[in-house]
Amino acid sequence: MSDSAFWRRLATRFRKLQPKRGKGLSLEWFEIDPQWPGGGKRWDFRGAPSASVLRRFNQAAQVAARTKTRRRGSSVDTWLNLLKEERDAFHVKGSTRSRWQEQSGEWVERSGEWGEIPRVCEVSAD
Numbered sequence: 035m036s037d038s039a040f041w042r043r044l045a046t047r048f049r050k051l052q053p054k055r056g057k058g059l060s061l062e063w064f065e066i067d068p069q070w071p072g073g074g075k076r077w078d079f080r081g082a083p084s085a086s087v088l089r090r091f092n093q094a095a096q097v098a099a100r101t102k103t104r105r106r107g108s109s110v111d112t113w114l115n116l117l118k119e120e121r122d123a124f125h126v127k128g129s130t131r132s133r134w135q136e137q138s139g140e141w142v143e144r145s146g147e148w149g150e151i152p153r154v155c156e157v158s159a160d
Contacts, residue, residue, distance in 0.1 A: 040101070045159040047094045051087050052155030058083070059091060061154045063118060066146040073146075077114050080150075091155060098158065113158070114151070123157045125149050 066073040099112035129147040
């Protein structure tokens, strides 16, 4: 199978998962200063119509990530991060930067950013 045929088949898999109306499956991304409680980077799925759709999306995303990066251990996060790098797909919704006084009296700066990839199945297909 040619590369273009492979990607067309994978795009069809992604498109079948996206409902025609509404947002359907979307992703929210958070990057919060790791020194804050709950800090770090993470993706949260929103609007999955069923666990089956989410499972099938994850399977297709792993295949896409492995093929795109040519690495066996590529994960769903790898695919989502590739989509995030495409600014047309990812929409920043907000950010914050603040100074925080530690118990020691020292002032430190904390930051965070969040955004989303709406209709992620459609975006993955394109």
